[in-house]
Amino acid sequence: MLKYLMVAFAGFLGSYHCIGMCGFIPPLIQYRSWFLGNILYSAGRIFTYSFLGFIAGYAGMFFHSIQFQLFQKSLTVFLGVAMIIFGLQITGRIKEKGVPGLDLIFTTIADILSKFRKNPFFLGMFNGFLPCPLVYAFLMQSMFESSPTKGMLVMLSFGIGTVPAMLFASKIFQMFSPKLRKRLASFSGVIVILFGIWAILRAFGIGHHH
DSSP: OHHHHHHHHHHHHHHHHHHHHHTTSGGGOOOSOHHHHHHHHHHHHHHHHHHHHHHHHHHHHHHHHSSOHHHHHHHHHHHHHHHHHHHHHHHTSSOOOOOTTHHHHHHHHHHHHHTTTTOHHHHHHHHTTSOOHHHHHHHHHHHHTTSHHHHHHHHHHHHHHHHHHHHTHHHHHHHSOHHHHHHHHHHHHHHHHHHHHHHHHHHTTSSOOO
16 A cells, blocks of 8 residues: 555655646646546546556566566566666656657647547547556556556556646646745656666565565
């Protein structure tokens, strides 16, 4: 239970980092109720996150069943290191590499989404597939669970944690300075790094009991 609470807390803090990328989507919503529209939007995101977590957990179960310990350890160490790198990106210690043409991609996405602004659940589902270091990090954690159900719970916890920030995205931009939002996001990066370190330690049998 503590692990899922930590994931939710990391999602809550990390959403202030992701809001810079996805914050343009909530204002697109045109629904009879602003609050209900945003709840449906978040429900769509959580649905996608949970689905991806289920798939990641299933993949982790498959890899865990392979009777080849060196492969298992190597994969776990690789994913743990990747989580640490993503965590360092979130904290700002490592600069996220820009993608050529990214502005054009997001402009195109905004144009497509504007056609579905009356279907906030769909908007949320689409949002869940957008690239985000924090999402990648916890999908890796879902793989470590080696269980579709537990992997889904990890991403469900993460998604629930992101709801407050995304629900009040427009207000947060006005209330919180970019410096404060960055500082809050850094704490989530630290949690991701800790999960990555924990994964590497488990790969070598430290702190893991069968």
